[in-house]
Amino acid sequence: MTFDKNYGYDLPERQIMINSTFVYSEFPELVKVLEEYESLNEHIAIGFDKKLREILARESLVKIYERAKEEWSAVKDGFNLKIELHNWRDNIHCQLCGQHITKKYFIKNKVNDREL
């Protein structure tokens, strides 16, 4: 995935950050952007103030995303990963990237208990 002039995030990054307590408490202005824009490019970013653009620059955003990821772990069913199998006809899509899937794995936020 390429990002327009070093701004932007992909769908999995957006979902992880938007549902993370760390981002919600430390970067509420970032949460607002994530909620409003499914994707972001330089043309949108240019309209934001300097402080927000610095947060949204890839170099900074990747660090925030890496920290947000630490809140998440795979959900286990006993010793096995929790998996749901679906038929293609069920039309189930990945909550992180939106792809059509037949195997659904679950991840859980250790801080706020949200599951994706």
Ligand SMILES: [Zn+2]
């Ligand atoms: Zn996916």
